[in-house]
Amino acid sequence: MNLNSQSYFQMNQSQFINIYLIDQSTTIYNNQISVIEISQVKFQNISSQQYPAIFLTKSVDSFSIRNCTFRQNQNLQTIKSISTNNNDNNGNFNIQNCNSLIIDDSLFVQNTCFSNGGAIYLYQIQKSSINNTTFVQNQVQQYSGGAIYTSNSNININQCLFQNNISKKERGGAIYSDKTYIQVVNSNIINNIAYVGGGIYYNKINTINIDKSSQIYQNKGKFYGNNLGSYPKKLLKVDLKTKQVYNKIIIKNFQSGNYTKQPIYVQYFDEEDQILNFNIADLTSQFSSSIKQEIENYQIAILNPSNLKSLTIILGQQLQYIKSINLFQLNITAGNYYETDFKLVLFSQFFDEYLTLDLLLNFRKCKIGEILYHKQGYISCDQCAEGSYSLVDPYQKSENGLVQCQKCSLEYSKKCYSNQIILNQHYWRESNLTDIVFACYMLGCNESVYNQINGCIKGYIGPLCNSCDTKGIRWGTSYGQNGKYCYECGKIVDVSFTAFNYYNQSSTINDNIYIIKFDIKNRQTSLLRISQLWKIIIKNKHLLNNEFEISFKQQAISKNQKNYSNYLGTQFELLTFNEKEKSIYN
Structure with a gap:
């Protein structure tokens, strides 16, 4: 139907059902009529190729639609047949260059368009009002605006419902708004889907106003913008563990050259x-080339710090996207010279948008264990590699010039790196700031175990770990010495010393008079000279509890033994509180 020859057109109580159009045809076409009024008309199951299935008007002064139904109409096209610069290809209901548009009390259900605007396409509408109208299950297959696509217009939506509309490959599940002022009042926009702007998509030039009585929820933007989408609004730092976000990056104590x-x-x-959600980038066949181009445009970099003469960004000026966590990682290699504090900016520019994030970078001085090298435009604090070390201030100059890393000693060190020397067992040094090393006599030196203090294992203290912690000051428990070992006091039992005399056949005293000592740790016996008895008792006194007594029992002795009465026939009995047995030998 061509409306070229009239100034006014009105249609009431009509039906257009089951129509198949070919060769760039549409059901109603208008290019000249000033006023069009359509009411109580049903358009259902109309299919077209390359043109709107229901209506195409190129210019109209006033257009009103009331109590109409648009159901299951299709504008089917192919990629090859579409010209993105041709507005006539879009929508099933296509209105262009209109001063006043009114749509009241109407229903748009299950309409499908290949290009833009699943139900309605609006271009250069000076004033419009869509009231009490329902848009359900409309779909655009290739581009944007599942229910409505509007460009260069002014649109007022009042008491309307948009539900389950889809933009399969692009933007605006319910509404796509381009360079348009759009106002939504007392309306519901629910369960609509797109890649950007599941509910409403609007670009940066738009003004959008949604009143508090309207509800926009449970919409899905597969890339971003579930309910509302335009462009990203912020760049923020993300803590991967806590999921907290920050509007500033602060890096302290940065190692120059690292x-x-x-x-x-x-x-x-x-x-x-x-x-x-940049992970959608793998699904290129499921979204349009426009979405693909947008994804590729998102790059984050450090704004060129060429004006900062004391700072050199060696590597990592552009952030790298990490797919597994859907985040961009900042990993810079940088060096400073004189200044230590710098204020930098991360920036991202896409289309006409520009986002920034402040980066505060603080450098520390080179530490002991690092070597200072002067390089072009910066200094580098290079840590001594494994197998070498340095315990000297890197800013200190030696007779041979700058400080250098020293090689580890294979004799006494297990390994070394930076300012760390891990000694072999049985070696000791006064502190971790010296490489003067001593061999230990006692068996308490071991820097490599976790429960050591100043290189001494539990129970041992002092230089070379050569003493036992008898008062428990360092380890909290008293320890006593036995040979090269320190044992915790109060845990030794079954202590028994017995002195006896040994006579030869002539009943004279043998010069070898012995004592039997029971070694509690090894359960071995040994013969010792009785003249050493007292020293042994004193030396092993710590094996007993804190309270003990020594009792002497004098035996009857012969005259020939008087000169030895201080030793012979004397029985020593050591009593302990935890003693299990007591042996007396005459």
Whole structure:
């Protein structure tokens, strides 16, 4: 139906059902009529190729639609047949260059368009009002605007429902708004889907106003913008563990000439403070080339710090996207010269948008265990590699020039690196600031175990770990010495010493008079000279409890033995509180 020859057109109580159009045809076409009024008309199951199935008007002054139904209509096209610059290809209901548009009390259900606007396409509408109208299950297959696509217009939506509409490959599940002022009042926009802007997509030039009585929820933006989407609004630092976000990056004590030791992550956020989902990049066949181009445009970099003469960014000026965590990682290698504090900016520019994030970078001085090298434009604090070490201030000059890393000694060190020397067992040094090493006599030196203090294992103290902690000052428990070992007091039992005399056949005293000693640790016996008895008792006194007594029992002795009465026939009995047995030998 061609409306070229009239100034006014009205249609009431009509039906257009089961129509198949070919060769760029549409059901109603208008290019000249000033006023069009359609009411109580049903358009159902109309299919077209390359043109709107229901209506195409190129220019109209006033257009009103009331109490109409648009159901299961299709504008089917192919990629080859579409010209993105041709507005006539879009929508099933296509209105262009209109001063006033009114749509009241109507229903748009299950309409499908290949290009833009599953149900309605609006272009250069000066004033419009869509009231009490329902849009359900409309779909655009290739581009944007599952229910409505509007461009260069002013649109007012009042008491309307948009539900389960889909933009399969692009933007605006319910509404796509381009360079348009759009106002939504007392309306519901629910369960609509798109890649960007599941509910409503609007670009940066738009003004959008949604009143508090409207509800926009449970919409899905597969890339970003579940309910509302335009472009990302923020760059923020993300803590991977806590999921907290920060509007500033602060790096302290950076090692000059080195790289970022702790991972730092950044991501884009939409206006609903949700992270963009860049993992969709693998699904290129499921979204349009426009979405693909947008994804590729998102790059984050450090703004060129060429004006900072004391700072050199060696590597990592551009952040790297980490797919497994959907975040961008900042990993820089940088060096400073004179200054230590710098204020940098991370920036991202896409289309006409520009986002920034402050980066505060603080350098520390080179530490002991590092060697200072002067390089072009910066200094480098290079840590001594494994197998070498340095215990000297790197800024200190020696007779041979700058400080150098020293090689480890294979004799006394297990390994060394930076300012660390891990000694072999049985070697000791006064502190970790010296490489003067001593061999230990006692068996308490071991820097490599976790429960050591100043290189001494539990129970041992002092230089070379050569003493036992008898008062428990360092280890909290008293220890006593036995040979090269320190034992915890109060844990030794079954102590028994017996002195006896040994006579030869002539009943004269043998010069070898012995004592039997029972070694509690090894359960061995040995013969010792009785003249050493007292020294042995005193030496092994710590094996007993803190309270003990020594009792002497004098035996009857012969005259020939008087000169030895201080030793012979004397029985020593050591009593302990935890003694299990007591042996007396005459």
